[in-house]
Amino acid sequence: MKITFYGHACLGIQIKDIHILVDTFISGNEKASSIDIESLKADYILVTHAHQDHTLDVEAIAKRTGAIIVSNYEIVAHYKSLGLEGHPMNHGGSWDFEFGKLKYVNAIHSSSFPDGSYGGQPGGFIIEGEHKNIYIAGDTALTIDMKLIPMQTKLDLAILPIGDNFTMGINDAILASDFVECDKILGYHFDTFGYIEIDHEVAKRKFFDKDKDLMLLDIGESINL
Ligand code: NI
Ligand code: MN
16 A cells, blocks of 8 residues: 655555545645646545545546545535536445445544535545555544544554644644554644644654654655555
């Protein structure tokens, strides 16, 4: 499993020859200007919630690639009404896709489209694929529901928001990694806007002091699990 950071909360996940994008927000992110959105491959686009900083490029990429949009029922219904392909889910539900098993899990946040229309309830994803299990938290507060995850899934990586203000900050993300029982963390949802700027060294040290590994990737950088 190869994971690429495209800035903010946008990820590319490659499992075998299947390309998955998560929360595509690139054209509106000045910090991600090095990413050529036209060159991104997508068989699936996962959407955690409807906010613009997670959905801005969904329509354009799905139109170009024919990718299947996977999200909550309301978000998928929105994109289907635009003529795009989608697979609706809701909290607690799993589905066996060609890349592996995907579960839509709880997040504590909000989820409206930029025009204010209803975007269902926000969520996160657990992907079990190629013998690796990852948790993509989405925008969320620390929530006790995270403790349910390790009861069924042994995670290899937890992707957690760490920028504070709109989501968990560093200290809550450390507790979240305890809750999900995974000490390997990829941080996201930081630095994009003034409200969520963080000190990288302080963040890494705080995790390190708890015997945890916080990875912060450059935009366009990848890791292999
Ligand atoms: Ni949000
Ligand atoms: Mn967000």
